[in-house]
Amino acid sequence: MSSKNTPYKTYLTEDEIPQAWYNIRADMKTDHRPILHPGTLQPMTLEELEPVFCTELAKQELNSKDRFIEIPKGVRDFYKMYRPSPLVRARFLEKALDTPAKIYYKYEGGNTSGSHKLNSAIAQAYYAKEQGLKGVTTETGAGQWGTALSMACGFFDLDLKVFMVKISAQQKPYRKAVMETFGASVTASPSNETNIGRKMLEADPNTGGSLGSAISEAIEVAVTNDGYKYVLGSVLNMVLLHQSVIGQEAVTAFKKIDDYPDIVIGCAGGGSNLGGLMSSFMAEKLAGKSAPYFIAVEPASCPSMTRGKFAYDFCDTGMTTPLAKMYTLGATYIPSPNHSGGLRYHGMAPILSQLYHDGFIDEARAVEQTEVFKAATLFARHEGTLPAPESAHAIKAAIDEALKCKETGQAKTILFGLSGTGYFDLGAYMQYNDGTMSDKTPTDEDLERGFAAIPKVE
């Protein structure tokens, strides 16, 4: 394979933005187990999903047949504002590591919301508008999803109510400012605005909140207000579907430069950026062709794939959502408060969980946050891009793989997902820089408490 002459950045043209999303479920050897109604424990039907989700999105969620789903023109037109995203050869990092490996990253942080989440936010807002809704509700943890969705809702003229995990709202006031600029209203969660929020505040008035509890509040508001539906920015099949634009573009770019990755690495919170990045590469593997080695990287403080159970569990703390079969730490699990690196969700996308369970995702790896920030800093200094802490989990693994290549003398091609920018995470960078950041890996006893809340459903 060519190596020397690949350009620093490979750009595609507007026409090379994919025309259709790739639905990996159509190719999976074993489909993930169906999501179950929490009352009847029967597979959720379209009719049961419709009170919560937009109809077209609910259909996508249940679609395991169509390999490709056409991207509507309105969505593609918006994609053109910031896509295609560049594939970058991290030459300066390679040099700094003195590795024979080639390191590439696909950069999704180049839009104002600062992450890949916009790829799905646009699609979800588009279908909500098409359905004639007044608005949507959602939760946001670190704030990227809320920001992406506020951009999308602002563009399509939809009302948006965001429940933002309280501790993040306190740590990241500027996120709120961006969301409000795009027209969203933002409430710190748990709040007094919902039954579930009031209950959680009663139980613990000082709680910093969690993604799971913010989800419960957002769903409650959606189902109790006419003309509103709930949208979610990760975990779901539809989100991985929308994110497939990342992987499709990456494959096209690699064709242009006549190279192909041996290793594909992504950070994994709910699984959407990794699911998107690996999509078209995984298609090769599912078809029995030679394919990259896939690595999912997660924080040691929220280790759903490396230490979680593969079980049916609720997707929210309030235990109101359908049950999904996934790797989970239990819906009540909340990472230690000193964890600032994002990726705090207790579960993992059912699609990725199944692929990992069946051995198609080769490896899951947990890394500690000080190591992650060390990698982020090295990357920033050499490549000139400040990475999101989430993305830096993937950087850490990419660097480790490149250093292995240095030891063995193998010139592997490594691709990782740089899912976002770190501009909104400067508080965490400050902690790292002034030496106050620490690591906290949960003990087995800590994890047992979360496991105890997992329902007994086969």
Ligand SMILES: *Cc1c(COP(=O)(O)O)cnc(C)c1O
């Ligand atoms: C939300 C987010 C993640 C984690 O979510 P996934 O669904 O696992 O992709 C990773 N990186 C960035 C920049 C994010 O905003």
